[in-house]
Amino acid sequence: xxxxxxxxxxxxxxxxxxxxxxxxxxxxxxxxxxxxxxxxxxxxxxxxxxxxxxxxxxxxxxxxxxxxxxxxxxxxxxxxxxxxxxxxxxxxxxxxxxxxxxxxxxxxxxxxxxxxxxxxxxxxxxxx
Amino acid sequence: xxxxxxxxxxxxxxxxxxxxxxxxxxxxxxxxxxxxxxxxxxxxxxxxxxxxxxxxxxxxxxxxxxxxxxxxxxxxxxxxxxxxxxxxxxxxxxxxxxxxxxxxxxx
Numbered sequence: 353x354x355x356x357x358x359x360x361x362x363x364x365x366x367x368x369x370x371x372x373x374x375x376x377x378x379x380x381x382x383x384x385x386x387x388x389x390x391x392x393x394x395x396x397x398x399x400x401x402x403x404x405x406x407x408x409x410x411x412x413x414x415x416x417x418x419x420x421x422x423x424x425x426x427x428x429x430x431x432x433x434x435x436x437x438x439x440x441x442x443x444x445x446x447x448x449x450x451x452x453x454x455x456x457x458x459x460x461x462x463x464x465x466x467x468x469x470x471x472x473x474x475x476x477x478x479x480x
Numbered sequence: 481x482x483x484x485x486x487x488x489x490x491x492x493x494x495x496x497x498x499x500x501x502x503x504x505x506x507x508x509x510x511x512x513x514x515x516x517x518x519x520x521x522x523x524x525x526x527x528x529x530x531x532x533x534x535x536x537x538x539x540x541x542x543x544x545x546x547x548x549x550x551x552x553x554x555x556x557x558x559x560x561x562x563x564x565x566x567x568x569x570x571x572x573x574x575x576x577x578x579x580x581x582x583x584x585x586x587x
Contacts, residue, residue, distance in 0.1 A: 387577070389523075389579075396564075396566065396579060396580075396581050396582040397515070397517075397523065397566050397568075397579040397582070398579065399568075399576065399577040399578065399579060402577070413575050413576060415576060416481060416576075449522060449523075456528070456529065456532075463511060463529060464511070464513070464528070464529075465528050465529070465532075465534075466513045466525040466527075466528035466529075466534065466568075467513070467515070467523070467525060467568075468525045468528075468534055470522035470523055470524075471522065472522060473522060
């Protein structure tokens with residue numbers, strides 16, 4: 353059974369930093385592309401960023417609102433995904449989810465098969 | 481920045497068919513994905529690559545695509561389908577994911 357468990361959320365002042373972790377189990381984490389998605393209170397889903405598997409280069413992409421402030425990384429030896437958040441703003445408040453992003457290569461080319469597993473989320477509150 | 485547009489709300493009676501649309505300029509070139517989210521829960525993937533259903537998703541959920549609009553269709557709507565529904569796709573570069581604003585389905 354695939355399990356994703358986020359941790360590290362909490363209350364932080366504007367301008368502060370916080371590090372989130374996502375513990376993964378039940379699938380081949382080493383080969384997985386992973387994402388962070390957030391949701392502000394009462395609002396919709398917002399993609400934060402992605403990290404590819406090391407086999408596919410291990411590169412990251414981040415959404416414009418967090419680029420230069422947030423960094424996604426991974427530790428394949430411990431099946432963990434990380435989100436380092438710096439220079440936090442009040443608008444960064446929300447529940448942060450980690451998700452799997454499996455690849456569908458059935459047609460020759462590879463495409464995302466959707467964010468098929470999500471953690472329960474961890475709440476980040478940025479407030480003075 | 482790239483945007484996906486969904487109607488804020490859709491209302492349907494039990495047993496009827498609900499359709500939720502999502503519009504975006506890059507949709508003719510990028511696949512769309514659909515998620516359902518109930519209050520206090522994480523989203524659940526319903527449709528991937530425009531029209532594919534993950535295992536465990538009932539056949540009454542279907543997806544279609546036409547030009548710059550993709551559509552989620554829920555046949556035989558049940559009370560348990562009342563939730564927020566989100567579409568997702570990539571921008572034209574394929575480097576960034578975008579979610580639609582969400583549609584609240586009322587049954």
